[in-house]
Amino acid sequence: SQQGEEDPQALSIQEGENATMNCSYKTSINNLQWYRQNSGRGLVHLILIRSNEREKHSGRLRVTLDTSKKSSSLLITASRAADTASYFCATDRAGTASKLTFGTGTRLQVTL
């Protein structure tokens, strides 16, 4: 079953703007991960945040996690056309031996 729901489903911004995507989930987790997928391609791991962490940075990426609200956000700053892709959150639910459950995804379009 789908663990996470993401919003917005689609986001269109101009190059240089920031993009924020949100993910909500339903059960207790060990960690939450964000992935990028270019059209028709495999997934690229972006960042992992553990359940005891609240914020994490990696380059132009900033991820927050609020376990009380069961939600996470991914912020991409100073977006580039190359950031155009689908972004998925995935939760590693507690007690599931590292099985990942993916959210519905956000399709990001960055235009020049």
Added chain:
Amino acid sequence: GAVVSQHPSRVICKSGTSVKIECRSLDFQATTMFWYRQFPKQSLMLMATSNEGSKATYEQGVEKDKFLINHASLTLSTLTVTSAHPEDSSFYICSARNLLQTFTDTQYFGPGTRLTVL
């Protein structure tokens, strides 16, 4: 490092035939590999967890006799779609965890296999 390959990248087959998809970890050993299915513009759905040397664990609703999984070595898992039908057309993606990186929860994903059943 941490490269996962899949073969073939694309396959077209006739209804009723069987198709085998390979997932290989190229530069690490994988105790566990996962198989996912993704329909167009949808998210990934976990089909099964494949452990080397033991039977795969299938998610609810996934037919184990239709989707045969074999994990014969620490670097290779195969998914065979038996008696394929057009509704099996999908993007199949595998992922693998590194045996030596038990301290991390990262999975490494293959590039996917596009299956089209005519």
